[in-house]
Amino acid sequence: MRATLTLLTASVAVGGTIPRGEWDGDISGMPNAKLPQSPLLGNGYTGIAIDYRSNQTANKIGPGNGGSVDFWVNTNTMWQCANATGTQHTSEETFPPPRCERMAFGGYSIRPFSSVSSFSAVEEIETATLHTNQSTASGILNTKTVMNPNEKGSFYTMMMSFGPSNECQDVNITVWVVSSTSIGSVSNVSFEDSILQMNRRSSSHEESSPYSVWTALALFLDVPTVGEPIIRRNATSSFDEVSAVVSVCPGKPVTLMFGLADNFNNESNTVTNSFDPSQAAVSAAKKASVASIQSASDSFWSSYWKVATLDTPDFPNLNKGWYFAQYFTHCALGRLGSPPSGLYGPWVSSDNPAWNGDYTLDYNQEAQYYGIFSSNRIDQFSSYGSPIFEWEPSARVQAQQEAQSAGIKCANNTLHYACHLAPWGYQSKATAIFMHWNGMFAALPLISYWEYTRDEFDGKTYELLDGLNAWSHCFLEDINGQLVDFNSKNPDQEHEKQNVSNPQIGLSLIKRVAQVQLSMASYYNRTAPDYIIDIVNRLSPFNNDSNVWTSYKDASVRDSDNFAMYPLWPSQALQSTADPAVRNIARQSAKKYCDFASGRPVLVFSAAVRAGSDDEEGVYSKLDIVNGFESYYKKNGPSGLPTAPGGGTENVGVVAGLNDVFVQNPDFNYIEVFPVWPSNYTASFANLRTKGGYLISSGISNKYVSDITVTATVDTTPTVLLPWVDATVRCGGVVVNYTRVTPSGARGGIGASFNSPLGTRCVVSEK
Numbered sequence: 001m002r003a004t005l006t007l008l009t010a011s012v013a014v015g016g017t018i019p020r021g022e023w024d025g026d027i028s029g030m031p032n033a034k035l036p037q038s039p040l041l042g043n044g045y046t047g048i049a050i051d052y053r054s055n056q057t058a059n060k061i062g063p064g065n066g067g068s069v070d071f072w073v074n075t076n077t078m079w080q081c082a083n084a085t086g087t088q089h090t091s092e093e094t095f096p097p098p099r100c101e102r103m104a105f106g107g108y109s110i111r112p113f114s115s116v117s118s119f120s121a122v123e124e125i126e127t128a129t130l131h132t133n134q135s136t137a138s139g140i141l142n143t144k145t146v147m148n149p150n151e152k153g154s155f156y157t158m159m160m161s162f163g164p165s166n167e168c169q170d171v172n173i174t175v176w177v178v179s180s181t182s183i184g185s186v187s188n189v190s191f192e193d194s195i196l197q198m199n200r201r202s203s204s205h206e207e208s209s210p211y212s213v214w215t216a217l218a219l220f221l222d223v224p225t226v227g228e229p230i231i232r233r234n235a236t237s238s239f240d241e242v243s244a245v246v247s248v249c250p251g252k253p254v255t256l257m258f259g260l261a262d263n264f265n266n267e268s269n270t271v272t273n274s275f276d277p278s279q280a281a282v283s284a285a286k287k288a289s290v291a292s293i294q295s296a297s298d299s300f301w302s303s304y305w306k307v308a309t310l311d312t313p314d315f316p317n318l319n320k321g322w323y324f325a326q327y328f329t330h331c332a333l334g335r336l337g338s339p340p341s342g343l344y345g346p347w348v349s350s351d352n353p354a355w356n357g358d359y360t361l362d363y364n365q366e367a368q369y370y371g372i373f374s375s376n377r378i379d380q381f382s383s384y385g386s387p388i389f390e391w392e393p394s395a396r397v398q399a400q401q402e403a404q405s406a407g408i409k410c411a412n413n414t415l416h417y418a419c420h421l422a423p424w425g426y427q428s429k430a431t432a433i434f435m436h437w438n439g440m441f442a443a444l445p446l447i448s449y450w451e452y453t454r455d456e457f458d459g460k461t462y463e464l465l466d467g468l469n470a471w472s473h474c475f476l477e478d479i480n481g482q483l484v485d486f487n488s489k490n491p492d493q494e495h496e497k498q499n500v501s502n503p504q505i506g507l508s509l510i511k512r513v514a515q516v517q518l519s520m521a522s523y524y525n526r527t528a529p530d531y532i533i534d535i536v537n538r539l540s541p542f543n544n545d546s547n548v549w550t551s552y553k554d555a556s557v558r559d560s561d562n563f564a565m566y567p568l569w570p571s572q573a574l575q576s577t578a579d580p581a582v583r584n585i586a587r588q589s590a591k592k593y594c595d596f597a598s599g600r601p602v603l604v605f606s607a608a609v610r611a612g613s614d615d616e617e618g619v620y621s622k623l624d625i626v627n628g629f630e631s632y633y634k635k636n637g638p639s640g641l642p643t644a645p646g647g648g649t650e651n652v653g654v655v656a657g658l659n660d661v662f663v664q665n666p667d668f669n670y671i672e673v674f675p676v677w678p679s680n681y682t683a684s685f686a687n688l689r690t691k692g693g694y695l696i697s698s699g700i701s702n703k704y705v706s707d708i709t710v711t712a713t714v715d716t717t718p719t720v721l722l723p724w725v726d727a728t729v730r731c732g733g734v735v736v737n738y739t740r741v742t743p744s745g746a747r748g749g750i751g752a753s754f755n756s757p758l759g760t761r762c763v764v765s766e767k
Contacts, residue, residue: 075346077264159254310688485503
C-alpha cells in the first residue's frame with residue numbers, strides 16, 4: 001500500500017500543526033493483531049474504520065463486493081458474556097464471574113456499480129472529517145463523513161457526484177451487520193419510510209441476562225431509491241444486509257444520515273433488556289442534519305485543540321505524533337458510564353478477536369491512558385476505573401484462592417486480580433492469572449489521576465491500594481530481614497509463564513503502590529496500616545548486575561530486557577534521579593535496554609526520559625532521546641496511530657514520555673521546564689499538566705527559556721526551578737513575593753516558591 005502524510009496547519013495557542021492523514025491504494029483488511037492503517041474517526045463511544053474486502057457477490061450487493069470500501073461501525077458496548085457452562089450470568093455474587101469477549105457490529109457500504117480501480121481517503125484530524133474517493137471507469141465517487149463528537153449515534157455521509165462524467169450514476173448503498181456466530185442475532189432487517197435499518201443483539205437474549213447489549217443502525221435517504229430495496233438474511237455469507245440503489249447526478253450531492261442507538265444507559269452503566277433501540281436509531285437518523293453535525297464537530301474540535309498545545313518546528317514528525325495521540329484518545333476512550341476502550345478500541349472488526357478485545361492488565365489496558373494526564377485530558381479518564389472497582393468482589397475471592405495455593409493465610413481485605421478483565425465486574429474469556437501484580441499495574445492510572453489532580457478518583461482509590469498492599473505484605477516472604485517476592489508453591493512471574501524470584505516488575509509495582517498509599521494517608525490525615533510502612537522499609541532492593549538493572553534475582557544483563565526499567569517507568573517507584581548513584585544506574589540501564597527502534601515504545605521512551613540526561617559521555621544525550629521520538633513517529637503508519645502487536649492501542653501512551661521531555665514535577669518538589677529538551681532547538685508548549693495539578697506553558701529558542709506560566713488547579717505553593725539567575729513572579733498581573741529555595745531532589749539550581757491561588761495565572765519571568 002502506498003501512503004503519504006501531509007500536514008494541515010491550524011492556528012492554535014502556541015503555534016502547532018494539526019495533521020491530516022492521507023491514504024492511497026487498497027486497504028488490506030483489519031487483522032486482529034493490530035489496528036488497521038485506516039482512519040480513526042470516532043467519538044469515544046463509536047469508531048468508524050475502513051475495511052477493504054475482496055470476495056465477490058453476484059449482483060454487487062452487500063459487503064462482499066470486490067473493490068468496495070466498507071465502513072465498519074463498532075461500539076465500546078458490544079460484549080458477549082456468559083458463564084463457563086455457556087449459560088447467562090444472573091447473579092453478580094457468583095465466582096468465577098461470567099466470561100466475555102468483544103463483538104463486532106456492522107456498518108455500511110457505498111459503492112459504484114462499475115469496477116473500482118483505486119481507492120484513497122483523507123482524514124482531517126482537526127475536524128474529524130473523513131473524505132474518500134473510489135475511481136471507476138465512469139469517474140470518481142467522492143464521499144465525506146462527519147461524526148458528532150459528543151453523541152454515540154449521529155453521523156452523515158454526503159455523496160458527491162461523479163467526475164469527470166456528466167451523467168448520473170447508480171450507486172449501491174448497503175447497511176449490514178455481522179451475523180456469523182451463534183452468540184449474536186440480527187433482527188429488524190427492514191426498509192421503510194426511506195430508512196434502511198439493521199440491529200444486532202449480543203448474548204442469547206435471555207431476559208434475565210443483565211448485559212445483553214442491543215445495538216441498532218439506521219440510515220435515512222434524502223432521495224428516492226432506484227427500484228425496490230433488497231433484504232438479504234444470512235444464508236451464504238457472514239452478514240445480514242439491506243441494500244438500496246440511488247442515482248448520483250452532477251452537482252446534486254446525496255446526503256445519508258445515520259443514527260446509532262443501543263439499550264445501554266450511560267448514566268446508570270446498565271442495560272435495559274426490554275428496550276428495543278431500533279426506533280431510537282431511526283429517530284437519530286431523521287432528526288440529524290448536516291449543519292448540526294458539522295457545527296457540533298467544528299465547535300468541539302476547535303475547543304479541543306486549545307486545551308493543550310505543542311510546537312516543535314525542528315521536529316515535525318514528533319509534533320505530528322503528539323497531535324495524533326490527542327486525537328486518538330478522544331476517538332477511542334469511553335465516556336462516563338460507558339465501558340472503556342479495550343484492545344483495538346471501538347474498532348473491533350470481528351467476533352472472537354485476539355485476546356477477546358479485553359482489558360489486559362499486564363500493561364496493554366493501562367498504557368493507552370498514560371498520556372492523558374500530562375496532556376491535560378483528565379476528562380478522558382472517566383470510564384477507566386469502573387471495570388477495576390467492579391471486579392473487587394472477585395479479586396477478594398481470588399486472593400484467598402491464590403493464598404491457599406501459596407500455603408499462606410491472608411486477611412479478608414486482600415485483593416488479587418486476574419490478567420484479563422471485561423466490563424461490569426466480569427472477566428475475559430481468557431482466564432489466565434499469570435502474575436501476582438496485575439492489580440498493582442491496574443492501579444497505576446488511578447494513582448496518576450490522584451497525583452495530577454490531587455483528587456481520589458470516585459473516592460475508591462485508597463481502598464483499592466489498601467487491598468493490594470494487604471496482599472503484597474501477606475505474600476512477600478521474610479528472608480533475612482528483607483521482604484522477597486517469591487513463593488515456591490505459587491511463584492510470581494516476570495514475563496507470562498516465567499517463574500522467577502523478585503521480578504523487577506513485581507518489586508517496582510509493589511513499592512510504588514505502598515509508597516502512594518502512604519502518601520495518600522498523609523495527605524488525607526489518615527493512619528496508614530503498619531504493613532504499608534513495613535513494605536516501604538523492607539522490600540528487596542531493585543535487581544542489578546554491575547551497576548545496570550536486571551529483570552529478576554540473580555539475572556545477568558544478558559538474561560534481562562527492557563522490563564528491567566520498571567523502577568523508572570511505568571511504576572515510577574523512582575521519580576527522581578537526583579541521587580548520583582540512582583542517576584548513574586538509571587542512565588546506564590536506559591542506554592542498555594531502551595532501544596528506541598525495536599523496544600516496547602510505551603516503556604523505553606518514558607524510561608529513558610525519566611532517567612534524564614546531562615549529555616554526559618556513554619549515555620543517551622537529550623538529542624538522542626528527541627531524535628528517537630522523531631524517528632518513531634515518522635515510521636508510524638499513515639493514520640498516525642502507533643500500532644502494536646498486542647492490540648494496537650497501547651502505544652499511544654508514548655506521548656506521556658514526550659510530555660515529560662518538556663516539563664516535569666518529580667516527587668512534587670519542583671517544576672522544571674525542558675528537562676530533556678536539547679536547548680539549541682526551538683520548542684513551545686501550553687497547558688501541559690504536571691503532578692500537583694499545575695498547568696504549565698513556556699517556550700525555548702536559542703538556549704533561552706521564555707516566561708513560565710503556572711496555573712494551579714488546586715490551592716498550593718508551587719516551586720519553579722529557575723532557568724535564569726533571578727526572576728519576577730506575577731499572579732493575576734500583580735507582582736508577588738517569592739522565596740528562593742534549593743529544591744529537594746533537584747540537581748542544582750534555585751527555585752522560586754510562591755503562593756498560587758486556585759485558578760490564578762502566575763507568570764515567572766527573568767528579572
